[in-house]
Amino acid sequence: MAGHATMRCGEFRTSYRADTTIFPTPMSRNFALGGVVLLVLAPLVLNAYYLNLLIQIGYYGIAALGLNILVGFTGQISLGHAAFFGFGAFASAWINNSFGIPVILSIPLAGVLTTAVGMIVGVPAGRIKGLYLAIATLASQFILEDFFARAEWFTGGSSGSLANSISLFGYSMSSDQSYFYVVLFFVVVMFLFGANLLRTRDGRAFVAVRDHYLSAEIMGINLTKYRILSFGISSFYAGIGGALYGHYLGFVSAEGFTILLSIQFLGMVIIGGLGSVMGALLGTTFMVLLPEVMTSLVGSVGDMLPGLSQGVAYIKQMAIGLAIILFLIFEPDGLAHRWKMVKAYWKLYPFSY
Amino acid sequence: MNKCVIPAAMAAALAGLMAGTASAADSITVGHLAAYTGPTSDVGKPYGQGIADAMNYINANGGIDGSQLSFETVDYSYNAPQAIATYKRWMASNPAPVAIQGWGTADTEALVKFVTNDEVFFMSASYSGHLTDPMGKSERTKAAAPYNFFYGPSYSDGCRGVVQWASEDWKAKGGEGKPKFVHMGDNHPYPNAPKEACAAYAEELGFEVLNPIVYSLKPGDFKAQCLSLKESGANYAYLANTSGSNISLVKSCATVGVDTQFISNVWGWDENAQAAAGDAGYGIAWVVGAAGWNSDAPGMETVRAVSRMSDPSGNEARVLHYMRAVCGVFFMHDAMLAAEKMDGGVTGTNIKAAMEQMTDHVPAGLEGVCLPSTWTPDDHRGTNQVLVYKSTPNGFENVYTATLERRPEWLGW
Numbered sequence: 001m002a003g004h005a006t007m008r009c010g011e012f013r014t015s016y017r018a019d020t021t022i023f024p025t026p027m028s029r030n031f032a033l034g035g036v037v038l039l040v041l042a043p044l045v046l047n048a049y050y051l052n053l054l055i056q057i058g059y060y061g062i063a064a065l066g067l068n069i070l071v072g073f074t075g076q077i078s079l080g081h082a083a084f085f086g087f088g089a090f091a092s093a094w095i096n097n098s099f100g101i102p103v104i105l106s107i108p109l110a111g112v113l114t115t116a117v118g119m120i121v122g123v124p125a126g127r128i129k130g131l132y133l134a135i136a137t138l139a140s141q142f143i144l145e146d147f148f149a150r151a152e153w154f155t156g157g158s159s160g161s162l163a164n165s166i167s168l169f170g171y172s173m174s175s176d177q178s179y180f181y182v183v184l185f186f187v188v189v190m191f192l193f194g195a196n197l198l199r200t201r202d203g204r205a206f207v208a209v210r211d212h213y214l215s216a217e218i219m220g221i222n223l224t225k226y227r228i229l230s231f232g233i234s235s236f237y238a239g240i241g242g243a244l245y246g247h248y249l250g251f252v253s254a255e256g257f258t259i260l261l262s263i264q265f266l267g268m269v270i271i272g273g274l275g276s277v278m279g280a281l282l283g284t285t286f287m288v289l290l291p292e293v294m295t296s297l298v299g300s301v302g303d304m305l306p307g308l309s310q311g312v313a314y315i316k317q318m319a320i321g322l323a324i325i326l327f328l329i330f331e332p333d334g335l336a337h338r339w340k341m342v343k344a345y346w347k348l349y350p351f352s353y
Numbered sequence: 354m355n356k357c358v359i360p361a362a363m364a365a366a367l368a369g370l371m372a373g374t375a376s377a378a379d380s381i382t383v384g385h386l387a388a389y390t391g392p393t394s395d396v397g398k399p400y401g402q403g404i405a406d407a408m409n410y411i412n413a414n415g416g417i418d419g420s421q422l423s424f425e426t427v428d429y430s431y432n433a434p435q436a437i438a439t440y441k442r443w444m445a446s447n448p449a450p451v452a453i454q455g456w457g458t459a460d461t462e463a464l465v466k467f468v469t470n471d472e473v474f475f476m477s478a479s480y481s482g483h484l485t486d487p488m489g490k491s492e493r494t495k496a497a498a499p500y501n502f503f504y505g506p507s508y509s510d511g512c513r514g515v516v517q518w519a520s521e522d523w524k525a526k527g528g529e530g531k532p533k534f535v536h537m538g539d540n541h542p543y544p545n546a547p548k549e550a551c552a553a554y555a556e557e558l559g560f561e562v563l564n565p566i567v568y569s570l571k572p573g574d575f576k577a578q579c580l581s582l583k584e585s586g587a588n589y590a591y592l593a594n595t596s597g598s599n600i601s602l603v604k605s606c607a608t609v610g611v612d613t614q615f616i617s618n619v620w621g622w623d624e625n626a627q628a629a630a631g632d633a634g635y636g637i638a639w640v641v642g643a644a645g646w647n648s649d650a651p652g653m654e655t656v657r658a659v660s661r662m663s664d665p666s667g668n669e670a671r672v673l674h675y676m677r678a679v680c681g682v683f684f685m686h687d688a689m690l691a692a693e694k695m696d697g698g699v700t701g702t703n704i705k706a707a708m709e710q711m712t713d714h715v716p717a718g719l720e721g722v723c724l725p726s727t728w729t730p731d732d733h734r735g736t737n738q739v740l741v742y743k744s745t746p747n748g749f750e751n752v753y754t755a756t757l758e759r760r761p762e763w764l765g766w
Contacts (some may be wrong), residue, residue, distance in 0.1 A: 048445030052438070149540050159495075159542045160433065160463060176445065249437050251463040255541075256434040 066237020075210030086257030088239030118235020160253030273334025403678025486765025514739025538593030650721025
């Protein structure tokens with residue numbers, strides 16, 4: 001494949017090394033690089049509203065990738081992801097407010113703290129499966145939520161805590177334009193790390209645990225270790241995403257990290273595609289943009305039928321629910337799978353397979 | 354990370370979404386945060402309607418000296434992060450609002466620093482005592498709140514007022530020994546706002562203050578809390594939530610057979626709550642911040658005209674909160690009129706300055722509806738008058754009017 005810009009119509013890889021590149025073809029790599037370059041230019045042309053949406057996709061996307069590593073790659077269901085997301089937000093604000101450590105450092109530190117918490121939750125979770133695991137992670141969601149509301153020293157209790165904006169070399173990054181670059185940096189780093197993780201020995205062990213835990217154990221994979229590790233890495237992602245969210249809003253309160261957000265994260269990875277790095281980003285994009293698209297659609301319908309304008313909010317909520325349900329019925333493998341199908345179509349054209 | 358979303362495609366998909374409100378040069382942009390959904394929607398709906406009606410009424414009657422109020426109503430479902438996201442969106446739009454009519458305690462307190470930096474006049478429906486300290490003089494306030502205003506007594510003063518009534522009530526009943534007082538509410542900034550201040554004042558008046566009891570802002574079955582209340586032997590229980598969850602609570606407590614006297618705050622009871630609670634609701638005493646719908650005050654003419662903005666038939670009876678919303682908007686209206694004559698015109702800073710020049714002010718046309726209010730540059734306690742009403746089978750009766758001292762140590766508490 002090396003050096004070839006065109007896509008060939010068969011499998012010509014002759015080494016494992018060639019089979020596990022991050023990007024399957026130079027073209028896809030160039031596209032990804034081009035995408036990043038376009039995003040770097042985005043603040044020059046987009047207004048604050050679109051940047052706000054992109055920033056949301058960024059921090060939710062990082063957290064969704066973490067959940068995808070846990071659910072999609074290791075096969076461990078989690079209903080407590082929002083709590084770790086929240087923990088990261090509180091931890092970063094707390095580190096910055098209490099110790100005066102600059103925000104740019106408190107964000108990764110918050111990720112590390114969240115990893116520790118995630119691993120603690122992962123210890124019992126490493127020994128149970130399926131529904132039992134779902135309930136255990138649900139419990140961690142509620143325990144952490146209650147902790148947020150009570151731990152005044154850490155979270156400011158029910159009043160929440162203020163999170164300072166990032167400043168680098170005396171330059172404040174509080175505007176959407178500048179904060180966008182901070183988020184973009186973390187997105188690129190975290191997604192590269194995620195994509196690479198799955199090419200490593202440990203990443204392959206995750207997949208083995210997901211596919212057949214018994215076979216994995218017979219091959220010598222330590223199940224408990226890898227399940228806990230998966231929880232830890234997933235929490236690290238949630239913590240980084242949460243910290244970015246906290247410093248973006250400038251205020252962190254316990255009410256933002258409920259079970260609903262946990263379910264939304266699950267929605268992101270299922271819609272995007274379980275077990276796909278790109279799927280995490282696609283699913284997040286879908287979930288963030290859907291309400292906005294619905295608002296504009298329903299808004300224009302409301303203008304045509306004035307009687308509807310009172311119910312616009314409800315129609316919007318129902319439409320979002322409906323879109324998700326239709327998606328799961330007609331696209332159970334997620335957006336990433338659809339993308340693969342689109343690529344395969346062009347690759348095999350004019351034949352169907 | 355294979356392919357990124359191409360922003361241009363996104364922009365195309367969403368084109369026109371952010372057109373926002375078209376703004377003429379002669380309009381004044383105002384933000385309106387409302388809670389039509391979420392746990393406080395029971396009182397959020399009538400209040401938000403009052404804000405929207407009053408602004409539409411002002412626009413229909415010449416605006417602010419000819420300038421129309423251009424406002425967008427956003428329902429943020431009582432979710433503080435969503436309120437902040439909305440605020441950020443507003444501030445990034447052009448023209449950014451110079452004034453905001455807000456709602457809840459959590460979001461208002463979270464936005465204090467933002468509105469101070471952006472110099473936006475902010476009138477909340479949160480009457481948290483923390484918002485009354487514009488200079489940050491008090492040890493109890495996290496941040497100075499120079500741009501925050503609200504109409505009516507603060508939660509702390511309101512609670513102190515009903516506690517004063519309770520103290521009189523105890524004497525009138527011929528109660529023996531120390532009456533017992535308990536604070537009940539959710540673990541949330543709004544119910545917590547007056548908790549310590551009010552408990553301290555209750556102790557001062559000779560109450561024994563018991564451990565607070567937590568019950569959710571979301572209506573539910575509160576029999577467990579009622580049993581705790583019964584066991585505690587409290588004589589007076591202060592309900593710090595909004596009417597929706599209070600209805601559930603008084604009903605649950607009636608079932609369990611609690612004979613505690615309930616007292617509540619300005620959001621704690623209204624006509625809808627009484628209709629829903631039936632017999633269980635009679636006897637509750639709470640704070641009222643403006644005239645009721647059936648009042649014959651001269652200013653009610655204006656309120657009824659405002660109400661016809663969304664109810665042309667004029668048949669709809671508005672609940673107490675509606676009148677307070679109208680008062681809030683008209684105080685802002687008067688401040689804007691004054692600001693327009695200042696250097697720079699209607700800016701957040703000028704509206705604030707105009708508000709701080711009001712002394713025992715009642716907006717023109719609302720005589721007898723709104724309480725006379727005074728704001729100064731170092732004290733944003735608009736009024737220290739607390740009207741205590743009691744719900745009886747014959748309707749709501751004003752049983753007590755407390756005029757609280759303006760103690761310096763109570764500022765921001």
